[in-house]
Amino acid sequence: MNTNSVKICVIGLGYVGLPLAVEFSKKFSVIGFDINSNRIEELKNGHDSTNELTPSELESAGKISYISNEEEIVEANCYIVTVPTPIDIDKRPNLVPLIKASELVGKNLSKGNTVIYESTVFPGATEEVCVPILEQFSKLNFNEDFYVGYSPERINPGDKQHRLPDIQKVVSGSSIDTLNFINFLYGTIIKAGTYKAESIKVAESAKVIENTQRDLNIALINELSIIFDNLDIDTESVLKAAETKWNFLSFRPGLVGGHCIGVDPYYLTHKAQEIGYKPEIILAGRRLNDGMSNWVAKKMLDNINLSKKNHILIMGLSFKENCPDIRNTKIVDICLELNKSNCEVSVYDPWVSKEAALEEYGIELIDYPEEKKYDGIIIALAHNEFRDLGIDTIRNFGIDGHILFDLKYLFDSSEVDLRL
Numbered sequence: 001m002n003t004n005s006v007k008i009c010v011i012g013l014g015y016v017g018l019p020l021a022v023e024f025s026k027k028f029s030v031i032g033f034d035i036n037s038n039r040i041e042e043l044k045n046g047h048d049s050t051n052e053l054t055p056s057e058l059e060s061a062g063k064i065s066y067i068s069n070e071e072e073i074v075e076a077n078c079y080i081v082t083v084p085t086p087i088d089i090d091k092r093p094n095l096v097p098l099i100k101a102s103e104l105v106g107k108n109l110s111k112g113n114t115v116i117y118e119s120t121v122f123p124g125a126t127e128e129v130c131v132p133i134l135e136q137f138s139k140l141n142f143n144e145d146f147y148v149g150y151s152p153e154r155i156n157p158g159d160k161q162h163r164l165p166d167i168q169k170v171v172s173g174s175s176i177d178t179l180n181f182i183n184f185l186y187g188t189i190i191k192a193g194t195y196k197a198e199s200i201k202v203a204e205s206a207k208v209i210e211n212t213q214r215d216l217n218i219a220l221i222n223e224l225s226i227i228f229d230n231l232d233i234d235t236e237s238v239l240k241a242a243e244t245k246w247n248f249l250s251f252r253p254g255l256v257g258g259h260c261i262g263v264d265p266y267y268l269t270h271k272a273q274e275i276g277y278k279p280e281i282i283l284a285g286r287r288l289n290d291g292m293s294n295w296v297a298k299k300m301l302d303n304i305n306l307s308k309k310n311h312i313l314i315m316g317l318s319f320k321e322n323c324p325d326i327r328n329t330k331i332v333d334i335c336l337e338l339n340k341s342n343c344e345v346s347v348y349d350p351w352v353s354k355e356a357a358l359e360e361y362g363i364e365l366i367d368y369p370e371e372k373k374y375d376g377i378i379i380a381l382a383h384n385e386f387r388d389l390g391i392d393t394i395r396n397f398g399i400d401g402h403i404l405f406d407l408k409y410l411f412d413s414s415e416v417d418l419r420l
Contacts, residue, residue: 003027003188009076011101013039013066015050015325016118016153017082019164022053023189025064031076037068049353051324052157074108078185080116081105081130082153084259086328091266091286093122095129102130106137111145116182118153120264122271123205126150127174147178150200151186152207157258158323168192172203211264212282217251218261219285222292225253225420229299235420236409253420254407255296255330255380256289258319262328293333296378296407299418301341303403304376310343313374313397316381317349317357317365321408324351331380332361346374350385369397379416382408391415 006028010021013034021032034040042048043066046055067073083097098119105115115134117126131142140146151171156162169190173179179196186194197203225235235253242248256262265286269279304310319329335345346366347357357363377398379386386394391411395404405418413419 006078006185007031007076008078008080008185009033009073011073011079011081011105012083012097013043014082014084015052015157016155017080018043018048018050019052019155020080020082020118020153021064022058022061023164024185025062026060027062027188030062030064031073032064032066033070033073034066034068040066040068049324050157051351052155070104070107073104074110076108077110077112078114078116079105079109080118082118084327085119085121085263085267086259087263087266093267093270095121095125098125098130099133102133103137106134109134109138109140109146111140114147114149114178114181116149116151116185118151120152120207120211120260120267121204122208122267123201124271126200126204143174147174147181148200149173149178149182150203151182152203152210154207154210157325158320165189165191169194170197170203170206171195172197172200174200208264208268211261212268214251215256215261215265215289216281216285217249218254218256219288221251222253222420223288226295229420234413236413252409253292255292255319257328257330258325259327262286262289262319262330290330293330294337296405296420297334297337297341300338300376300378300403300405301343303405303418306341310375311373312338312343312345312376312378313369314345314347314378314380315349315369315386315394316379316383317347317352317363318381321382322351322384324353324356326352326356326360332363334378334380335361335363343376349381349383351383371396372399374398374402376403376405378405378407379410380407382410386410 008024008028009031010017011033013032021030024030046058081101083101085098086094088094131148135142149172151169154167169186171182171186171194173182183194183196228235228238243250265282269282272279317331318324318326338345347363348366348369354365357365374397387410404416406416407420
């Protein structure tokens with residue numbers, strides 16, 4: 001456990017990997033690897049397009065080298081895999097990035113090395129999927145020649161209050177010595193402390209239920225908002241009243257997208273079905289949350305004049321406020337549903353790259369909304385920029401008699417026409 005003898009290679013420099021690599025570089029020698037050569041070049045030039053780290057934070061890094069050359073990672077003796085684990089079109093786990101990363105590490109693994117996975121997976125994936133690949137490509141024996149651990153990421157994109165060092169880290173290892181080493185490793189950078197899980201499967205399970213629980217809580221509030229809407233009762237007013245009780249859990253209705261909450265539950269249900277159990281509550285919550293975009297679109301269509309072609313402005317495209325991440329954003333589903341009803345949809349998001357929106361979803365973002373043009377306006381995200389515009393400016397984007405639908409409670413109920 002000598003910091004001078006540890007050389008870490010972080011595989012994947014996205015929202016999770018980059019902050020991790022930079023923090024570790026303040027204590028250890030670090031290689032930051034990503035298959036995207038453009039990403040490597042921007043980081044070398046001191047720019048992070050995810051906006052997780054500022055130029056000054058990148059400059060504060062210690063001994064770190066950014067590479068996309070696979071041959072150079074062999075210099076490391078501790079590998080940390082932080083690649084994405086999405087779902088496919090059928091909502092099944094897509095383990096291709098994880099498998100490819102394991103193959104890459106396996107080719108470069110040496111005796112005595114440790115491999116740590118941070119990517120969200122189903123219980124058992126590390127030992128059942130990743131370890132055999134590491135053995136196959138390295139020709140080494142697990143828990144004899146190399147060792148494995150799992151420490152689930154807890155990054156919250158766009159959140160400047162809860163940063164990596166401030167979030168307690170769960171750690172696990174394939175042996176007692178491995179667990180102690182991994183605990184030492186993360187303990188050097190995590191101010192909030194670490195928690196030793198009993199096994200790798202326990203750590204994997206803990207991660208996947210964190211977001212499953214949030215998904216179900218939001219699903220409940222979403223269903224309540226639909227019920228209250230039909231009863232002509234303001235949901236926010238109900239929630240504020242209920243929050244006066246000390247043990248009421250505070251959640252708000254909304255769209256559930258992104259790479260975590262809208263995805264992770266499917267990893268758990270996949271494993272459950274694999275062992276012969278059919279989940280009911282978890283999948284019911286997923287269906288409800290996945291259907292909220294269509295409900296929002298229908299609500300707008302029910303309140304505008306459908307006798308003509310309508311022009312709708314959607315403010316926001318990323319999956320959450322103050323963040324450029326558009327992975328699995330449910331705002332796209334609103335666009336598609338409105339387009340089906342012959343609406344012309346304009347999308348404005350100052351946080352999102354025009355190139356990324358066009359490449360990923362075929363959406364051409366506008367530079368800025370036009371005045372007196374839109375029949376309906378949907379405030380889909382609570383970006384600081386939207387709040388700063390103010391209700392009067394946003395109202396001025398609409399024609400006389402337009403409908404303003406505030407999904408994020410950005411403004412008072414008396415100032416908007418529709419809310420969740």
